[in-house]
Amino acid sequence: MAEQTTITELEEAVIKFAGDSGDGMQLTGTQFTTNAALFGNDLGTFPDFPAEIRAPIGTVAGVSGFQLHFGSKEIFTPGDICDVLVVMNSAALKSNIRNIKKGGIIIANTSGFDAKNLKLANMTSNALEDDSLGNYQVIKMDVTRMTREALTDIQLGMKEKDRCKNMFVLGFLYWMFNREMDNTIKFLTDKFGKKPEVLEANLRVLKAGYSYGDTTETFTTRYKVEKAVMPAGTYRSIMGNQATALGLVAASKKSGLPLFLGSYPITPASDILHDLAKYKSFGVKTFQAEDEIAAITSAIGASFGGSLAVTTTSGPGMALKTEALGLATVLEIPLVIINVQRGGPSTGLPTKTEQADLFQAYYGRNGECPIPIVAAQSPSDCFNAVYEACRISVQHMIPVILLTDGYIANGAEPWRFPKESELEEIKIEFAKPMAEGEKFMPYARDEKLSRPWAIPGTKGLEHRIGGLEKQNITGNISYEPENHEFMVKLREEKVERIANYIPEQKIDSGPAKGKLLVLGWGGTYGALKAAVRELNEEGFDIAHAHLRHMRPFPKNLGEILNNYDKVLIPEINNGQLVKIIRDKYFIDAMAYNKIQGLPFFKSELMDKIREILK
Amino acid sequence: MAETLTATNGEVLTAKDFATDQEIRWCPGCGDYSILKQVHTILPQLGLKQEDIVFISGIGCSSRFPYYTETFGMHSIHGRATAVASGLKAARPELSVWIVTGDGDGLSIGGNHTIHLLRRNFDMNILLFNNEIYGLTKGQYSPTSPENKVAKSTPFGSIDHPFNPIALALGADATFVARSMDRDPAHLQNMLLRSYKHHGSSFLEIYQNCNIFNDMAFESYTEKSTKKDEALFMVQGQPLVFGANNEKGIKLDGFKPVIVNLEEGASKNDLWIHDEHDMVKANIISRFFDHVDVEGHLPRPFGVFYQTTRPTYEDMMSQQIAQVITAKGEGKLDKLLAGSETWVIE
Numbered sequence: 001m002a003e004q005t006t007i008t009e010l011e012e013a014v015i016k017f018a019g020d021s022g023d024g025m026q027l028t029g030t031q032f033t034t035n036a037a038l039f040g041n042d043l044g045t046f047p048d049f050p051a052e053i054r055a056p057i058g059t060v061a062g063v064s065g066f067q068l069h070f071g072s073k074e075i076f077t078p079g080d081i082c083d084v085l086v087v088m089n090s091a092a093l094k095s096n097i098r099n100i101k102k103g104g105i106i107i108a109n110t111s112g113f114d115a116k117n118l119k120l121a122n123m124t125s126n127a128l129e130d131d132s133l134g135n136y137q138v139i140k141m142d143v144t145r146m147t148r149e150a151l152t153d154i155q156l157g158m159k160e161k162d163r164c165k166n167m168f169v170l171g172f173l174y175w176m177f178n179r180e181m182d183n184t185i186k187f188l189t190d191k192f193g194k195k196p197e198v199l200e201a202n203l204r205v206l207k208a209g210y211s212y213g214d215t216t217e218t219f220t221t222r223y224k225v226e227k228a229v230m231p232a233g234t235y236r237s238i239m240g241n242q243a244t245a246l247g248l249v250a251a252s253k254k255s256g257l258p259l260f261l262g263s264y265p266i267t268p269a270s271d272i273l274h275d276l277a278k279y280k281s282f283g284v285k286t287f288q289a290e291d292e293i294a295a296i297t298s299a300i301g302a303s304f305g306g307s308l309a310v311t312t313t314s315g316p317g318m319a320l321k322t323e324a325l326g327l328a329t330v331l332e333i334p335l336v337i338i339n340v341q342r343g344g345p346s347t348g349l350p351t352k353t354e355q356a357d358l359f360q361a362y363y364g365r366n367g368e369c370p371i372p373i374v375a376a377q378s379p380s381d382c383f384n385a386v387y388e389a390c391r392i393s394v395q396h397m398i399p400v401i402l403l404t405d406g407y408i409a410n411g412a413e414p415w416r417f418p419k420e421s422e423l424e425e426i427k428i429e430f431a432k433p434m435a436e437g438e439k440f441m442p443y444a445r446d447e448k449l450s451r452p453w454a455i456p457g458t459k460g461l462e463h464r465i466g467g468l469e470k471q472n473i474t475g476n477i478s479y480e481p482e483n484h485e486f487m488v489k490l491r492e493e494k495v496e497r498i499a500n501y502i503p504e505q506k507i508d509s510g511p512a513k514g515k516l517l518v519l520g521w522g523g524t525y526g527a528l529k530a531a532v533r534e535l536n537e538e539g540f541d542i543a544h545a546h547l548r549h550m551r552p553f554p555k556n557l558g559e560i561l562n563n564y565d566k567v568l569i570p571e572i573n574n575g576q577l578v579k580i581i582r583d584k585y586f587i588d589a590m591a592y593n594k595i596q597g598l599p600f601f602k603s604e605l606m607d608k609i610r611e612i613l614k
Numbered sequence: 615m616a617e618t619l620t621a622t623n624g625e626v627l628t629a630k631d632f633a634t635d636q637e638i639r640w641c642p643g644c645g646d647y648s649i650l651k652q653v654h655t656i657l658p659q660l661g662l663k664q665e666d667i668v669f670i671s672g673i674g675c676s677s678r679f680p681y682y683t684e685t686f687g688m689h690s691i692h693g694r695a696t697a698v699a700s701g702l703k704a705a706r707p708e709l710s711v712w713i714v715t716g717d718g719d720g721l722s723i724g725g726n727h728t729i730h731l732l733r734r735n736f737d738m739n740i741l742l743f744n745n746e747i748y749g750l751t752k753g754q755y756s757p758t759s760p761e762n763k764v765a766k767s768t769p770f771g772s773i774d775h776p777f778n779p780i781a782l783a784l785g786a787d788a789t790f791v792a793r794s795m796d797r798d799p800a801h802l803q804n805m806l807l808r809s810y811k812h813h814g815s816s817f818l819e820i821y822q823n824c825n826i827f828n829d830m831a832f833e834s835y836t837e838k839s840t841k842k843d844e845a846l847f848m849v850q851g852q853p854l855v856f857g858a859n860n861e862k863g864i865k866l867d868g869f870k871p872v873i874v875n876l877e878e879g880a881s882k883n884d885l886w887i888h889d890e891h892d893m894v895k896a897n898i899i900s901r902f903f904d905h906v907d908v909e910g911h912l913p914r915p916f917g918v919f920y921q922t923t924r925p926t927y928e929d930m931m932s933q934q935i936a937q938v939i940t941a942k943g944e945g946k947l948d949k950l951l952a953g954s955e956t957w958v959i960e
Contacts, residue, residue: 038957183955232960236953246951253947260705280938282945285931287704289697290730297694298701301670304688305706327691420947456668456686456702456709464634464680466689467673476636477681 007178009224012071014079015173018096019088019112020057021050021064024166028086029066030412031170031184036070037237037414038183040227043070044526045412046078046599051267051351058112058120060091072226076526078411080601084176086169088112088143090121097127105137107169111144139219141212143168150208154201164205171209178224181206233416240409241268243382244312244338244402245275249282250383251390252308255426259284260302262295263312267350268406269340272312292320296337300324303333304465306430306455308390312338314406315357316347319364326365327467328399329491332443332451335399336389337371340409341522343597352597353407355522356573361401362551362580368488370495372396373550376404377525380415385548387423388502394428396498397450403550405572407599408523428453434460442475448501449494451475496552505554509533510543515613517564519589521547521577524570524600531605540613550577558585568592568612570605627658636681645796645822646675649743650682652802657685660710660810667710670699672719675750676743676822679714693724696731696740700927703736707928710810711738717758718748721777725757732786732815734927739809739816744779747828760905765827779819780900780919784893789814791896791919795821797836801847801916808918814926834906835914844906848899848917853885856913864912871898871912888917896920 015032017025026047033045048065055062069079085100087093089112100106113128127133128140147165154161167188174181184206192199213219238246252259263273263286277286285307289295296311303309313321318339328335341357343349361373372392376385382404393400431452434440442463443451454461463475469487471478478484508525509532510517520528525546532544545560547553561567561581567589569578575591582589592608594600632654640646657667667685671677673692680687690698695713703711713720720728720742731740747765748754755765755772758779762771783791790812794805802820809816821832834844846856846864854864861877863885874880889895896919904911 034955038955040957040959230959234952234956234958236956238953249945249950250947258705260701262701279945279950280935281942282947282950283935283939285704285935287701289700290726293694294697294700294727294730297690297697298704300690301688301698301701301703302705303701304686304698305702305709307705309701309705323691324694331688417951417953420951456706457666459663459665462665462685462687464683464687464689466680466687467691468689 005220005222007222007224009226011073011225012069012075013084013177013223013225014067014069014082015084015086016065016067016082016096016099017086017169018063018065018092019086019166020091021054021062022057023064023088024163025064025066025088028166028170029068031187032173033068033237033412034183034187035174035179035181036068036225037235039179040230041070041072041225042075042228042230043068043414044075044078045069046407047410049351056120058089058091058117060095060121063092063095065092065096070225072228074228075413076530077599077602080603084173086173088165088169090117090123090127093127094121094123100136102135103137105139106133107139107141107172109143109165109169110140111142141172146208146212147205150204151201154197154204156197156201160198161201164201167202167206168209168212171206172213175210175213176219176222178222181210230414231416235414235416237412238380238383238415238417239271239412240376240379240382240404241271241340242275243380243415244376244386244404244409245272245279247383247386248276248308248310248390249279249284250420250423251387251426252282252284253420254423255308255390255394255428257306257308257394257428260299260307260309261286261312262289262298262302262309263287264289264292264295264317266292266314266317268342268409269312269314269317269338271409272338272340292317293324296321296324296335299335300328300331300333303335304331304456306453308336308394309334310336310338312340314340314342315344315360318357318360322365325371325399326367326369329365329369329371330467330470331465332397333399333453334393334397336386336393336402337399338386338402338404341403341405349597351406353405353523353599354573354595354597355405355524355571356576356595357403358521358550358573358576358580361403368492370492370551372398372400372495372498372552374400374402374548375522375550376402376408377522377546377548379408379411379413381525382408383415388548391426392498392501394426395450395501396448396494397453398494403522405523430455431458431461433458436460441473443470443473445472449490449497499552499555502549502554504556505545505547505560507560508544508546510536511541512543513563514541514543515564516542516566516568516609517561518542518544518609519547519561519567519569519577519581520544521550521571524572527600527602527605528570530602531609534602535606535609540609542609542613547577553584561585561587561589566590566612568609570600570608572599625663627664629654629658631664632657632684634682634684638682639678640675641826643825644675645745645824646679646743648796648799649741649802649820649822650679652799652806653683653741656803656806656810659807662710666708667712668702669712669714670695670702671714672724673750674716674719674748675824676714676716677719693719693722694727695719696724696727699738700727700731700734700736703738703928704931707737707932713738713740715740715742717742717744717746717756717779721779721782722757729782729786732783732788732817735789735814735924736928737813737815737926740818741809742779742817742819743822744819745822745824745828746831747824749824749827753827778900778903781897781903783817784896784900784920788817788920789924790816790921791900792817793819793821793916793919795832795836795916796823805917812921814924835916844913846902846913846915848888848890848915848919850888850890850918853882853887855885869898871902873912890918890921893920893922
């Protein structure tokens with residue numbers, strides 16, 4: 001080891017791995033993440049991939065990134081900007097140069113900065129050679145050459161050898177952050193056990209990267225990020241879409257209802273379908289339908305048959321499902337509709353995040369068609385949110401929309417996962433068979449205003465339902481003017497009554513009364529919480545509340561809003577919740593919006609809040 | 615006539631048991647009445663419990679059908695009955711699922727779901743009421759209306775080329791494809807029974823007269839005076855014959871079907887023998903589709919065009935789940951939630 005090396009302790013660090021789509025940056029990032037998690041750091045991650053599967057090599061369009069924020073303190077987001085940026089080529093530097101701290105470290109693969117790569121990235125001069133990176137510490141290394149050198153006597157083609165170069169970078173970062181490499185060695189052994197040459201190559205390059213740091217005397221500083229203090233328990237790493245899939249299986253198990261998913265592939269929701277398709281040992285039925293409409297209507301059919309029926313999609317798919325949402329509303333049957341929001345309108349920004357489908361969820365149907373809405377706030381929270389959506393749906397006999405977004409769907413964080421026994425039962429009861437001579441009333445109601453779930457195969461319950469306006473109690477078609485108004489109000493009241501069966505709104509951080517309430521919903525949770533906490537530490541009299549139930553709102557929300565002089569509603573859209581809140585509570589709520597396909601940075605939120613309180 | 619299934623569950627049902635208390639709102643004289651009656655006649659013969667039968671429809675005149683049938687039912691949205699039914703059948707394979715749709719519902723707005731249902735081969739019965747017109751919206755041409763059709767939306771005649779529903783179903787790899795008509799109760803009952811008996815998707819096109827907006831669309835095939843010359847009834851293993859005295863027959867000249875006259879020297883031994891398991895022949899006979907006005911046209915076939923066996927979607931879905939459970943055991947939620955890698959914080 002170079003003798004002059006010193007170790008600097010950091011409370012937190014943000015690393016971004018960026019390279020060409022084929023450079024294995026997602027794998028490198030997830031390996032470092034697993035390492036940090038197993039070590040005991042708190043963390044948050046976010047992958048950032050191009051919309052094109054294989055964009056031309058070396059171009060800005062083809063850059064794939066993975067950002068990791070880890071620390072010895074509580075971590076709520078994947079981090080605003082990075083301390084360390086790894087760039088495998090010129091395009092990766094070009095597309096990420098805005099995201100690095102002044103004075104931060106750039107680790108650059110010099111062979112990705114040759115004339116060809118510079119041209120592909122449309123860079124006129126080599127940033128590694130000119131003085132444009134003067135504000136940063138630049139570590140140049142020829143990863144490609146050193147990888148090849150480490151593998152001279154290995155019987156593999158050049159292409160396969162070059163595929164190991166991400167391991168060099170990973171090894172170097174393990175050295176830089178003073179880490180053991182056991183998890184990655186185990187991972188590679190499991191993955192390439194049957195291809196000994198490939199395994200040997202990867203292991204050798206990983207170790208070469210580590211030794212490079214160790215033996216090259218130019219690097220004088222290593223870093224250390226200690227374990228975080230986290231609640232005791234058993235943890236795993238979880239991404240939002242994974243958590244959604246698990247939550248659905250859990251809700252199926254705890255309700256005793258078989259799970260049916262009707263879905264059509266769409267970014268960024270497809271992973272929920274992929275995961276559930278694996279869970280056949282839980283009896284899960286996944287149906288990849290021919291389109292978004294068949295996806296939701298097949299789920300309606302399965303619900304009619306007594307399944308916990310779900311459909312998953314993203315904005316454009318949600319638009320196609322709209323008519324069927326109306327049908328489910330009139331049928332008054334359970335259905336969980338999951339919208340993993342992405343940038344819109346139209347095809348928009350398929351791989352980027354946005355919260356712009358709240359109005360769609362609220363209002364986007366023909367006729368008066370209120371549907372309850374639940375929102376998830378973090379990757380692991382997708383589990384709780386979808387569980388709650390299922391509970392409301394089957395207990396209230398009503399379709400429920402769950403809103404997540406691309407940011408939390410693909411982001412990851414440590415999760416102290418629950419035990420099956422800790423999950424609350426979801427009690428439901430199908431309508432019982434009727435005795436001879438008794439007439440079944442499909443639209444009779446209980447105190448929640450929900451109607452019986454009468455499934456085919458039950459004697460005496462034969463009945464017909466459909467999209468034509470219903471008469472209450474009998475469920476017969478009715479065109480009576482008064483009946484229509486009555487049913488419209490009844491369906492609205494049924495949604496409103498859910499407020500009696502959900503928890504009251506809580507303040508997440510800050511005082512119960514004060515100068516400013518920051519009210520958020522969905523995937524902005526981490527950034528809002530981090531910003532408000534830091535400002536609380538600076539002495540600002542502000543609080544943060546985050547909504548799980550978007551429709552109906554918790555009963556005490558109005559009261560909470562009135563406990564603060566001002567209310568600020570930051571959203572990743574052009575102002576949607578803020579308009580609903582203004583409309584419902586007649587308060588002068590302020591909007592703060594970002595519509596760049598990106599999450600909020602803690603710093604910009606803090607700046608905004610400081611400005612308001614000036 | 616195919617054999618009739620007899621009730622096996624001990625409960626004796628009659629057609630009356632399948633009538634509901636709802637007032638039927640089809641126009642007087644509509645062909646739907648006959649189809650409803652034939653369905654109610656055959657349902658008690660299937661040996662099913664009433665509560666195990668489900669009728670799913672889309673939107674259109676025919677789609678009111680579930681309201682008039684005392685089983686479980688859903689009048690869904692336009693074109694989507696097939697998709698609703700697919701989800702129901704996947705979730706509940708033991709139910710007897712029937713789809714009632716029309717030429718607009720099943721071949722226009724819902725055409726996509728129809729072909730996908732057929733390729734997946736869910737064990738369901740699709741009754742496609744074809745009246746070659748949009749009735750509920752009061753008389754626009756449909757995707758099965760003949761060219762030059764003058765209707766509300768085509769005052770100068772339609773320039774759309776129509777679908778041949780039978781050829782479309784064959785193209786989608788349907789495992790049972792048949793045609794019948796509202797005005798031939800015995801034939802329709804037979805075809806309904808055959809549809810039910812087939813394990814897989816049964817596609818039954820039923821010519822149905824809309825006496826308000828497209829009256830007499832099928833009169834050549836249904837009226838006594840022309841039926842024998844224009845309608846060809848296919849019977850398994852029998853030569854294709856038609857005409858007042860069954861004097862005309864179809865012979866294959868290479869791949870070309872030609873009409874021959876048995877009274878003018880043609881031999882019965884040379885005639886095309888109907889084989890509903892022969893895909894090549896089914897494809898040829900499905901193309902007997904020329905309008906009666908076309909000189910030298912072939913008669914329109916009725917009966918079963920094609921029938922084959924292929925595993926059903928719901929059976930394979932259930933098998934796959936059973937295989938995984940046999941191999942891995944029933945899923946344990948705690949294990950699933952823990953995933954592959956965990957760590958403990960003290």
